[in-house]
Each structure stands twice: as structure tokens, then as C-alpha cells.
Amino acid sequence: xxxxxxxxxxxxxxxxxxxxxxxxxxxxxxxxxxxxxxxxxxxxxxxxxxxxxxxxxxxxxxxxxxxxxxxxxxxxxxxxxxxxxxxxxxxxxxxxxxxxxxxxxxxxxxxxxxxxxxxxxxxxxxxxxxxxxxxxxxxxxxxxxxxxxxxxxxxxxxxxxxxxxxxxxxxxxxxxxxxxxxxxxxxxxxxxxxxxxxxxxxxxxxxxxxxxxxxxxxxxxxxxxxxxxxxxxxxxxxxxxxxxxxxxxxxxxxxxxxxxxxxxxxxxxxxxxxxxxxxxxxxxxxxxxxxxxxxxxxxxxxxxxxxxxxxxxxxxxxxxxxxxxxxxxxxxxxxxxxxxxxxxxxxxxxxxxxxxxxxxxxxxxxxxxxxxxxxxxxxxxxxxxxxxxxxxxxxxxxxxxxxxxxxxxxxxxxxxxxxxxxxxx
Numbered sequence: 368x369x370x371x372x373x374x375x376x377x378x379x380x381x382x383x384x385x386x387x388x389x390x391x392x393x394x395x396x397x398x399x400x401x402x403x404x405x406x407x408x409x410x411x412x413x414x415x416x417x418x419x420x421x422x423x424x425x426x427x428x429x430x431x432x433x434x435x436x437x438x439x440x441x442x443x444x445x446x447x448x449x450x451x452x453x454x455x456x457x458x459x460x461x462x463x464x465x466x467x468x469x470x471x472x473x474x475x476x477x478x479x480x481x482x483x484x485x486x487x488x489x490x491x492x493x494x495x496x497x498x499x500x501x502x503x504x505x506x507x508x509x510x511x512x513x514x515x516x517x518x519x520x521x522x523x524x525x526x527x528x529x530x531x532x533x534x535x536x537x538x539x540x541x542x543x544x545x546x547x548x549x550x551x552x553x554x555x556x557x558x559x560x561x562x563x564x565x566x567x568x569x570x571x572x573x574x575x576x577x578x579x580x581x582x583x584x585x586x587x588x589x590x591x592x593x594x595x596x597x598x599x600x601x602x603x604x605x606x607x608x609x610x611x612x613x614x615x616x617x618x619x620x621x622x623x624x625x626x627x628x629x630x631x632x633x634x635x636x637x638x639x640x641x642x643x644x645x646x647x648x649x650x651x652x653x654x655x656x657x658x659x660x661x662x663x664x665x666x667x668x669x670x671x672x673x674x675x676x677x678x679x680x681x682x683x684x685x686x687x688x689x690x691x692x693x694x695x696x697x698x699x700x701x702x703x704x705x706x707x708x709x710x711x712x713x714x715x716x717x718x719x720x721x722x723x724x725x726x727x728x729x730x731x732x733x734x735x736x737x738x739x740x741x742x743x744x745x746x747x748x749x750x751x752x753x754x755x756x757x758x759x760x761x762x763x764x765x766x767x768x769x770x771x772x773x774x775x776x777x778x779x780x781x782x783x784x785x786x787x788x789x790x791x792x
Contacts (some may be wrong), residue, residue: 369377388660400692400727400763401639402494404647405632405677407699408514412713413721413742414599414705415666416442418459420742425705431511443518444670447678453732454681454690456724456790460736460748461755463701464716468654471519471700478753478782481519481598485773488524490756491645493781496530496661504604506637508645509638511549511631512537515653525773533645535610537627541653544613547618547627549634557649609637624675627652632676635685639693648676656699660710681725690726694762697723698755705742719745722755729763730792753784761786 377662420426421441431440434452441449448455465471470481478488499507510521510532511784538548560568608614612630615637631648638646650656650673658665673783677697684690702720703713719738725731736748750758760767761784767782 369601379382385702393545394698399642400498400644400694400765401489401689402498402645402759402763403635403639403644403680403693403698403726404491404696405697406514406647406649407656407673407697408472408649408651409654409658409698410471410701410703410715410720411656411661411669412658412666413459413719413738414703414713414752415662416432416445416670417457417721418738418742420705420740423742425741428709429667432621439732439734442670443490445674447674451678451681454725454729457732457734457735458722458724458728458755458790459734459738459751460745460750460785461702461720461722461752462745462749463579463717463752466701466717468657468700468715469516469519471688471715471717472514472516475752475755476520476700477524478756478784479778485777485779486524487779488526488530488771489521490759490782491521491528491532491647492523492530492782493771494760494763494765495532495645496526496771497769497781498763499751500642500644503642504606505609505638505643506642507532507643508532508647509535509643510647511535511634512627512649513647514649514651521647525779528772532548535631537631539627539641541625544617546612546625549612549630593659608643609643610634612637622675624672625670628672629676629679632680636680636687639684639689640687642740658703658712659708659714660712662703662707662712684726692727694727694759695723697725698760714755719743724759724790726765728792730790733790734788735787748787750787751784753782754787755784757782757784758787758790761788762791 384511413419414425415429418441419431421431430443432443432446432449434449436442436452439452463474465474473481476489478490479487495508504562504766510517513521521532533551535549542548612620614631615633620630620633623633628650635646635648655669656755683692683702701715701717706714719742735741736750737746738744739746757767767780767786769781770778773779
């Protein structure tokens, strides 16, 4: 379970000492935009989900299913998403140069090859900084069930700890009620600490912190004070109940799926409703999409979880008038080899794979990019990780050329790729 320090850091947005942050808050208030990142740990098989190759030697055992968009077909194991294809833009021309899990995860989340002198922030940190508000009771960026490389890939880098993500830990096996357990620790007072004693402790801390800050006006002291104040405000606010899924009906929870991903999508909806600009939901229970063996049984099971959670999330956002203001990105660190190995699996394949965008700012009902008949190469609409992140920024109304200042005063753009305008509404 994640300690309160993670929530404290992620909720940093209470001080007006940074002019650029104040400007971003004004922009967010005007836009009211949100982003949900659906992260597929392990690298999902594009050929068995959104870029089927029926009749080809590499095609595998799955059948296609028609969608509600003429000419667009998905895997038979994504029937609910197939009925919402008009909301999806399928990007079939993704191509990168990192076939290692950790390096590929960092590349896709930051846009940059790991290593080097600059600690680049994850796109979630950059976007939550641009979209967030310094007056919010909840963190600007929440990561639900983060995968095994969260320490290196979901980091704020040179943006500093005030723009880090708040992590929500997941227990995949069902609790007494049969649902996966998601929680942030220390959102309630410890047993034996009543309201009066809690208030006395806060007053003592505030006195000590004020005296300390007066004599040490350095930026790191200001940042530390900011994140603690933000955490305290969240703990004392009713907004913290956004993390409490027991407030939802069993019928609603079941519709999303009882596993960690489905319950994470439900929590994402609850957080978006309360104004959180950036929510990430990871799927795979470690590297679950890493299907080197027994690919088809595993992908069938994973697709069922994906289909229920993602489709229900979009429906509920639509019902609440939030989908048009919420941009969704589905992605993993790379795809899987078109060739099926002797173990009935597919291996790492960054050369040609698929990502999907949906919701606000996205022109759904289309595919962009194409792979060869055998799936080995991108033949049209090739795009890399920087193009993807730049397009995501533009869909959210954030100029990807917006610069943040790295160590040494160097200006760094949020994303440096080409915006794929054909997939934007």
C-alpha cells in the first residue's frame, strides 16, 4: 500500500509562488478538460485486439467482429467496444525503437529514450501541471494500480515533486465483497485520534512549519510546505470519498468488472467527476500483457476485462456529460510479434503496433495508419511516441510546444513530435 507521502506529493498545488502554475490554473478553469490514460503493462498484442489479420499465417485463432463503423473491425473479444467504435480513433501505425519493458515504458510515457543528463517528466505530470488547479482538494494526477516500472516512468523529473502522481494501490484478488481492493492509505485519522487531538497536532505542525519556513525561504522548503498543506486539505475534505468505491452500487461495480482494472476505471470516473484533470489506470497485474506463451487464452481473458471496464467508463462519462471534455489514451510500451512462437505466444515488437484515442478532441470512428498484410511493417501513417504525445496534448487543448524549464535553465517542450491532425475533431 502507498503511504500518505505519495498522496502528499501528488496533491501539491496550494501555493501561488510559481507564476507559470498560476497561469496553468487559469487555463484549466477555462477549459475544464480531463485526461484518462489506460496503460497496458507488458505490451498488448495489436493483432489480437485492434489490428486483426484474418486469413494470414500470423493472424492467430481469434475471429473479427463488426463494429458500429463500416469497414472497422476488432477482435471478437471486444464486443462492447465494438459498439462504441464511433468514439475511437485506432492508431495502427505506431513504431518505436525500444523493445525492453522498462525502457519502452519510459519512452512511451516521457517521449524520450531513457538515460542522459535530463530527467524528463512523464506526460501525466506535464499534462496535470498544465490542466490542474492550485485550489483543488484532490491531487491533479492519480495513478491507479501503477505497474512495475512506476518509479522510473511515472516520475515528475525536472518539474519537481509537487507534480508527481498520487498512487492508489491495488489488491487484485477480491475482498469479502468479491471486488478488487483499491485504496490510498491514511485518508482517515488513526484509531484513537479524535477530532480535537487531530486539530491540536495540526496546529503544532503549522506553528513549527511557519517558523521553519521564515528562516529558510528556499524553493525546496516552499515545495515541501505546499505538498503538506495540499495533503491536509484533501484529508479534511469530503472530496476524499472519491476513492471510496463502496459508495457505488454493486450493480455498477459489477458492470465495470470486479478486477483491479474495472474497479480502477470506476474510480477514474469518480475522480473525473470531482475535477481531477489526469487519471491513469494500469492493467495487467504486473506485466500481464507480456504473452510470450499461451497468448490467446491470456489475451481473451485480458480483453474481457478491458472491454467491460473501458466501455462502461465511456458510457458513464457520456451519461454525465463528461466524455466530450475527457480525452482517453489506450497504450502499452510496445506491441507483440505478428509471428507466433513455438510456445503459442507473441514476443516484444516495437516496430509496428497500435494505440487508441477516444473522447474529447478526438475524431472517432476511424483508423489512422496501416500495417502490411503480415503485420511486420507500417505501410502508411507511421508515427512515433513523440507524435502520439503531441497529438494527445492537442486533443486536450494544451499546446505541445509549451515549455517547462529543466535544470540549468533549459526550456523543454511538453512534446516535440508532429500533431496528427487527422484524428482530432
